[in-house]
Amino acid sequence: MSKKNALPVTRADDFAKWYQVAIAEADMAEESGVRGCMIMRPWGYGIWERMQRLLDDRIKATGHENCYFPLFIPLSYFAKEAEHVDGFAKEMAVVTHHRLKAGPKGLDVDPQAKLEEPLVVRPTSETVIGTAFARWLQSWRDLPIKINQWANVVRWEMRTRMFLRTSEFLWQEGHTAHANEQEAVDETLMILEMYRQFAQDDLAMPVVAGEKPENERFPGAVSTYSIEAMMQDGKALQAGTSHYLGTNFSEAQNIRYQDKEGQFQFAHTTSWGVSTRMVGGVIMSHGDDDGLRIPPRIAPYQVVIIPMLRDKPEDEALLEYCKSIRQSIAAANSLGEPVRVHLDSRSGKAAQKRWAWVKKGAPLILEIGGRDAEGGNVTLLNRCDLYQENGKLASQLIAKDDIAQTVSGLLSDIQEQLFTEAQARTESNIRSDIDTLDALDAFFKADKHAGWLEVSWSKPTGEALVAVEEQLKARKLTLRNVPSGKEIAEGICIFSGNPAVERILVGRSY
RNA sequence: CGGGGAGUGGCGCAGCCUGGUAGCGCACCUGUUUUGGGUACAGGGGGUCGCAGGUUCAAAUCCUGUCUCCCCGACCA
Numbered sequence: 001m002s003k004k005n006a007l008p009v010t011r012a013d014d015f016a017k018w019y020q021v022a023i024a025e026a027d028m029a030e031e032s033g034v035r036g037c038m039i040m041r042p043w044g045y046g047i048w049e050r051m052q053r054l055l056d057d058r059i060k061a062t063g064h065e066n067c068y069f070p071l072f073i074p075l076s077y078f079a080k081e082a083e084h085v086d087g088f089a090k091e092m093a094v095v096t097h098h099r100l101k102a103g104p105k106g107l108d109v110d111p112q113a114k115l116e117e118p119l120v121v122r123p124t125s126e127t128v129i130g131t132a133f134a135r136w137l138q139s140w141r142d143l144p145i146k147i148n149q150w151a152n153v154v155r156w157e158m159r160t161r162m163f164l165r166t167s168e169f170l171w172q173e174g175h176t177a178h179a180n181e182q183e184a185v186d187e188t189l190m191i192l193e194m195y196r197q198f199a200q201d202d203l204a205m206p207v208v209a210g211e212k213p214e215n216e217r218f219p220g221a222v223s224t225y226s227i228e229a230m231m232q233d234g235k236a237l238q239a240g241t242s243h244y245l246g247t248n249f250s251e252a253q254n255i256r257y258q259d260k261e262g263q264f265q266f267a268h269t270t271s272w273g274v275s276t277r278m279v280g281g282v283i284m285s286h287g288d289d290d291g292l293r294i295p296p297r298i299a300p301y302q303v304v305i306i307p308m309l310r311d312k313p314e315d316e317a318l319l320e321y322c323k324s325i326r327q328s329i330a331a332a333n334s335l336g337e338p339v340r341v342h343l344d345s346r347s348g349k350a351a352q353k354r355w356a357w358v359k360k361g362a363p364l365i366l367e368i369g370g371r372d373a374e375g376g377n378v379t380l381l382n383r384c385d386l387y388q389e390n391g392k393l394a395s396q397l398i399a400k401d402d403i404a405q406t407v408s409g410l411l412s413d414i415q416e417q418l419f420t421e422a423q424a425r426t427e428s429n430i431r432s433d434i435d436t437l438d439a440l441d442a443f444f445k446a447d448k449h450a451g452w453l454e455v456s457w458s459k460p461t462g463e464a465l466v467a468v469e470e471q472l473k474a475r476k477l478t479l480r481n482v483p484s485g486k487e488i489a490e491g492i493c494i495f496s497g498n499p500a501v502e503r504i505l506v507g508r509s510y
Numbered sequence: 511c512g513g514g515g516a517g518u519g520g521c522g523c524a525g526c527c528u529g530g531u532a533g534c535g536c537a538c539c540u541g542u543u544u545u546g547g548g549u550a551c552a553g554g555g556g557g558u559c560g561c562a563g564g565u566u567c568a569a570a571u572c573c574u575g576u577c578u579c580c581c582c583g584a585c586c587a
Contacts, residue, residue: 090585
């Protein structure tokens with residue numbers, strides 16, 4: 001008997017289709033009818049909420065405070081930083097009116113209600129926050145300023161994909177101001193490392209942290225750093241960015257202070273963010289042909305109990321048994337937190353519910369029937385180890401008294417297993433021994449899901465960099481980042497033949 | 511924004527070419543059956559065919575416009 005998977009499409013057949021089906025089948029999110037905007041359903045939003053909580057703890061632990069700035073930004077704020085406005089001008093949603101009135105075909109914009117100055121729906125908040133910084137900052141004693149906000153932003157993208165690129169998305173954006181370059185660069189790199197740890201420890205998603213090349217910099221930044229994750233189709237996902245903005249925004253917005261000598265100095269600022277794109281990264285890092293596999297640290301429910309109800313009087317006793325199991329599991333800790341356990345007592349077939357939770361990627365599923373209750377057992381299914389070699393489900397019988405401890409141990413094992421698996425996949429798909437464009441072409445032609453190359457290059461700028469970009473663009477490739485620690489290289493540049501300066505990652509990307 | 515495809519009960523689709531009673535599978539509801547692995551049978555409910563115009567005695571079907579989604583490009587977290 002051949003194994004039947006829970007999803008109708010496999011990753012190998014059509015990865016893009018698999019991604020969409022996996023999201024739909026897991027009740028993560030759905031289209032909203034508004035271009036590029038999605039409805040996040042409880043399971044999808046619940047995962048985001050877990051990410052938020054874990055990252056928020058890290059942000060606060062590193063000395064940042066949360067605050068909130070408005071959704072609307074006066075258009076004129078963008079005029080001040082030339083590169084910044086260039087970068088975002090083509091994708092801004094703009095509010096021009098504040099009232100509707102009845103027209104011949106229903107409601108229409110009231111021309112009388114035109115705003116004197118249009119308001120931009122924030123694509124990012126450097127401009128408003130910088131304006132506030134300019135007011136808040138007077139003295140060297142006010143520094144550093146370290147804030148963060150959790151917000152929604154809008155970028156009018158031409159092509160959207162669930163979680164990966166939506167017109168509106170949720171994120172955190174951190175903004176800091178410092179006395180000098182060294183402190184600001186230290187902050188930028190500290191945040192990069194915080195993101196790396198968050199991705200690896202909480203999302204079980206291995207990433208490569210490093211500096212983006214000049215052409216991939218955030219508009220207005222002096223330097224941009226990213227964490228890059230490799231999806232199962234070999235493509236790179238930029239999963240978080242941290243920018244050193246120098247004094248570019250300070251000079252544009254007059255963010256300055258008097259130093260100990262009474263001299264005016266421009267502050268050095270940073271900004272950094274991760275978004276709901278991370279959810280897409282988790283799906284494409286860990287999902288399999290049976291649906292999602294959510295790492296325990298971010299799973300809204302880590303354990304789901306499914307009673308095998310029969311619409312008979314004995315159901316009541318079974319439910320009581322399940323509740324006692326739930327209670328003992330909820331009292332246990334795993335990965336430093338109380339175990340999140342859910343009793344799915346809705347009326348319905350147990351087998352249906354089982355497959356629904358498999359597709360959602362709940363790490364552990366406990367199926368409990370009358371036979372289990374009588375014997376004082378539970379039947380456990382591990383989402384990351386679903387099948388036996390013969391293709392049958394790998395259910396295990398666990399004694400009631402052992403279940404809390406078993407669950408606790410398994411959850412931390414699964415967290416580690418998902419990371420180890422993804423890391424092995426990522427590492428084995430980065431080639432670093434290729435030094436000619438012919439070999440590069442061969443690498444990417446050999447496999448439609450080819451990974452990345454780490455190559456030597458001469459770090460060109462200006463025209464020369466544009467030439468490299470064009471060489472890559474013709475191959476549907478992009479420069480990802482220069483992994484931290486790879487800033488020095490010998491040999492020659494794969495693109496130009498000039499002496500190499502550093503090692504850089506090249507790959508297809510989302 | 512350029513090229514391609516598509517919008518018909520909750521989901522997936524057929525019907526359109528050649529205009530004439532809106533269909534199928536899954537899901538859903540009810541009942542019976544079954545019960546340790548996505549049960550089976552019977553009955554039932556649910557759609558003015560994306561939206562707006564037009565042609566026609568008559569439009570899911572033909573014409574025009576528009577909105578939305580998917581795929582491939584260019585742009586980006």
